[in-house]
Amino acid sequence: MGRRWPRIRTRFLWSGIGRHDVDHKEVAMRLIVKFNLVITLAFVAGLIVSALLMRERFVANARTEVLANARIMMQSSDSIMRYTKQEVTPLPQALGHDKFVRAAVPFFAAGSIFEDLRRHYPDYSVRNVALNPTNLRDRPTESEADIVNGFRSFPDRTEMVTERQTPNGPIMSLSRPLVAAPECLVCHSTPANAPSAMIDTYGSANGFGWQPNETVGAQIVSVPLSLPLARAEEAVVHLLLTCGSVFLVVLAVLNLFLYYLVVKPIRDMAKIANDVSLGKPDTPEYERQGSDEIATLSLSFNRMRRSLEGALRLIEGT
Template identity: 40%
Template sequence: MLKNIKLGTRFNLILALVFMLGITISGAALSSVLQQRAQAEVTSQALLLIQAMNSVRSYTSNHIKPLLAPQLEPETTFTAETVPAYSATEVFENLRQSEDYKNFFYKEATLNPTNLRDKADDFESKLVERFRSEPNTPEISGFRALPGGQMFYIARPLAVSQKSCLQCHSKPEVAPKSLVETYGAENGFGWQLNEIVATQVISVPADDVLASANRSLSLIMSILIGIFAVVILLINLLLRRSVIWRIRRMAKVAQEVSTGKTSTDFEQDCGDEIGALGIAFNRMKSSLEIAMRLLSQQQDG
């Protein structure tokens, strides 16, 4: 079938194929790069916030808790600010009052929390169970669809690393009375040393970043399509002027020569391959003219 297609059409088909392949490959590569950059951006935001929350936890554990610990027993109301998880959560909630961070979320999702606001949902419970079954996994990240939109999350395991934590979470009998008075004796007990009891989850909105990446992809692809189209148009014009039109003129001259009009010469104005072909055709025409004259002389003689 391709044998019956004209050379110009065949060139156009090849150029169109190159165009589509080039755009497809370029689009796939650019999409991958932009998606990676978008994920790197939201990851850096999440890591910065989780590091800030860890700093709050560390400060609470090392400074606030020892300072207020003597007040826990005589008080009937538990001083929640001595708990690192509570302090980190409250600080983050204050941060969320800012318009720029209202869609960010932080939670120390716990299977059996003292404060029920830290109770892990189904998704978070699966993260905790995975950390328990894969103790060498330091971090899990990915995208999660929430009512507010697509979210990128980073989750890290939280284990009972210090014996001092068991004072509040081993048995109600040994816990501060103020804690039991405030939260009751049903939740937040029975923890074991080195047991993974929770996951620290930071969620960052990803819709805006991903949308920005998609807009960048559309813009770059539009520019590439324009460049490809101009390049292919120029190549097409060059091929027509340098190859196709010259071949057509040679074909026309060959047709005239075949009908006996030998006064027309093949063009040989260029030193390229087509010009060399014109020279060869002119020599062949000259040889044909000589042969025809010799044949005519023999017939006359």
């Protein structure tokens, strides 16, 4: 030790290994760059797949939620009509008033209440439409008529969930068919059968000619989807940002660990190996405490170096 080895001999000994002056910094950087590249690629690939799956899940959840809201609205319409039928419809007769009273018609009560709601929430609606309505307010729009005709074509259908695009975004509709039971025909078959006070209010042109058990219309609840869908997208972006931030912190910690536990010791050892191979005098031994793989490697490395130096001294002595 401490002696300069003959250049020519060391060159010969290490000739199979490659360049003598390896840039250790560069090697270490390359290792870190490779590590970061692989980890980042794996993370980004995982993130893309989970973002797509999450988006699908969130959007499906948004739709389920909107449909649940539509069901609540439909139920409240049913409740209003049931209340009107039970509590209000018998009232005029009970009070000895045998004239037709509009307020006692369940469809009028529900229609009026939900029309008022629509003034506050224009995109939400609960409508009882008929292809030939008594009240022209209940005339179906084009998309509502499609729903009614859908029920007329498939009489077995009891419910339909549809979605349509509007200038204000997508709207989901939950619909049920409205079938004219025989008792409904008192007011919906011919004007002659209907209460004259009803004709006075509505005229005799509309809402008649319905057939028994005919699907005359549909109860259609429409709820906008744009806000819940936007929220679902927002939730995905938030989750991605959170995952990205956690990844950056983890990556930074991993880099620190990799640098101090692996890259730096290897770099130091490689530099010592290089110096030893070039026969530089006073190259210190690499020391590392502990029992991890690098510490074991450093022990083996020092032992190998000592053996090598001993072997070289023997060769020189011959």
